[in-house]
Amino acid sequence: MGKIxxxxxxxxxxxxISSPLWAAWINDKSPxxxxxxxxxxxxxxxxxxGKVVYINFWASWCPPCKEEFPELNKxxxxxxxxxFIILAVNVDKVKSNMDDFLxxxxxxxxxxxxxVDPKAAVVSSYNARAMPTSFIVDKEGVIRYMHLGFNENDPxxxxxxxxxxxx
Amino acid sequence: xxxxxxRGNFKMKKILYGFxxxxxxxxxxxxxxxxxxxxxxxxxxVMQFDYNKEEKAVREHFLGTSEGSAGGxxxxxxGCGCN
Numbered sequence: 001m002g003k004i005x006x007x008x009x010x011x012x013x014x015x016x017i018s019s020p021l022w023a024a025w026i027n028d029k030s031p032x033x034x035x036x037x038x039x040x041x042x043x044x045x046x047x048x049x050g051k052v053v054y055i056n057f058w059a060s061w062c063p064p065c066k067e068e069f070p071e072l073n074k075x076x077x078x079x080x081x082x083x084f085i086i087l088a089v090n091v092d093k094v095k096s097n098m099d100d101f102l103x104x105x106x107x108x109x110x111x112x113x114x115x116v117d118p119k120a121a122v123v124s125s126y127n128a129r130a131m132p133t134s135f136i137v138d139k140e141g142v143i144r145y146m147h148l149g150f151n152e153n154d155p156x157x158x159x160x161x162x163x164x165x166x167x
Numbered sequence: 168x169x170x171x172x173x174r175g176n177f178k179m180k181k182i183l184y185g186f187x188x189x190x191x192x193x194x195x196x197x198x199x200x201x202x203x204x205x206x207x208x209x210x211x212x213v214m215q216f217d218y219n220k221e222e223k224a225v226r227e228h229f230l231g232t233s234e235g236s237a238g239g240x241x242x243x244x245x246g247c248g249c250n
Contacts, residue, residue: 061207091204123204131203131210 024126026146030055030137034124035089035115038102043087043113045141052085052159052165053137057123059099061092064133068150069105075158076109082137082166086112091123091131138165 024031030053034044047051054073058065069088074116076086092098098116108114117123126135129148136145136158145161147154199211208214216222231237 010191059204059207063210074249120199120202120204124202128203131206133203 012107024135026143028143030135030141030143031094031122031125032141033125035117035122036044038116045087045126046139048085049141050089050139051083051085052139052162054084054134054162055126055137056086056088056132057091057117057126057128057136058088058132059091060097064150066101068132068154069101071150071155073106073109073112075155075162076112078159078167079162080109080111084162084166085112087115088112089115089117089122091117091120093118100164103148136161 030045032044032046032081034046037043045055054075056068058069072086072088076084086109090098092101095116095118098114102108102114106127126133132147132150134147135143136147138144146166147157212218227237
C-alpha cells in the first residue's frame, strides 16, 4: 500500500512540474513549424536555416504589441539586406482583429513576414510565457535570446543580439 | 523494536496520504491556467476596475456621502481618509 502511495505521489508531482519542461528555452533547438502568411502562402522555419530568425508572438488585443510592432518593423528595415528575417506570428482567433491592427501599423518591411496561428498550435509548442514573447534563433536553428513582453529599452538589445548572431 | 517500526510506517503512510490529498485537491480545486495567448477577454479594458473614470468618480462620491467612507476602488486609498 505504501509503495502504491509513493508511486501515486511521484506521478502527481511529475504532472505538476512537467509543463515548464515542454517550453522552448535558450540554447534549445527551435521547434520547427509551418504556418500560412496573410496571403495564404506556407512559410516553414526549416527552410530559413542559415538566417537569423526573430520569432515574435503577438496579438491585436495586447497593448505592448502595439508599441512593439513599429519597433520590430524598424529592426527588419535595418537588416533588410542581411541574413535576417522576422516571423511575426499572430495568435488572434478572429482574423478581422488582426487585419484591423495591421491597418493601423506601418507597412511591414519585406523581411518581416506576418504569419497566422489561430489555433495556437505553434505558440503553445513554444509555450510563450507572455504576450508578446520573442525568440531570436541563430543560423543553426538554436534559440539564443528570448524576450518576454516589451519595454522601451528592448530595441537597443535586439540590435546588439542580432548583430552578435549575424557575425 | 518491532512496534516502533510499525508506528513509523503508520506515520509515513499518514504523511503520504496527506501529500496525496493535497495534490488531488489542487487538481480538483477548479483553478485553471490561462495561457498568455488565451487572455484576449481578460486583457479587454472593460475588465479593469476603473475602466469608466467618470462612473468610478460618481460611485466613489456616492460612497463617500452615503457611507462616510472612501477607497476600495483600486490600489490607492484604503478608506483611512488620509489620501
